[in-house]
Amino acid sequence: MTQSYGNISVKGAERDALLGWLAARKADAWVGPEAGGWCAFAEPATETFDLEAARDLMIALTRDLDCIALAVAVHNGDVLGLLAALRGRHVASYISYPAIFAKAPSVDNMRPTILGCDALLAILGSDMSEMDLKRVLGFFSRDDFIYPLEIHADVIRTFALPPYGLKFGHARAEAGELPGDAADFTRIPG
16 A cells, blocks of 8 residues: 555544534545544545645635644655644645655755744644744754654654544545544545
8 A cells, every 4th residue: 555645633623513514515534533632534635645625625624613623644655744724724834845746856845844833833732842843843854854654653642633643544544444443433425
């Protein structure tokens, strides 16, 4: 199975409200159990590293359910993308290796980028400093390559996101590769 996956974690909305919202939109999604106030779901837009589609989905979701959302996408095990939305607004984004999508990769786009660092910390309810967040996100790595799966695992631990989110994606769920007990996941057929 590919090292690509993506999901969106939601906080501030009940799981049943999330299920209803996804069903009303005829979303093709897998929804995991509630964990620490968060609930994650996977659908095709996050799976394909289509961050624009994921952002639009998150804006509508957080507006309609008055909540926060954090999208995570890993592309071929090479790059990690994060997007954050709060009550209908896209407030933060991060990409671990922007050069992978650049028409002309250069030294300038080889390192991670983040927009909205303070907003990301605020919606995640963290009192850590911007410098500490950047450390978690691999900004100060001495390695030439930042390992997206390791960063994603650190993000899950640091912000108490659903532990099943690591490697949880739509294609994996469709293939029967659910992280944990399959009975805890709900399929919305779209």
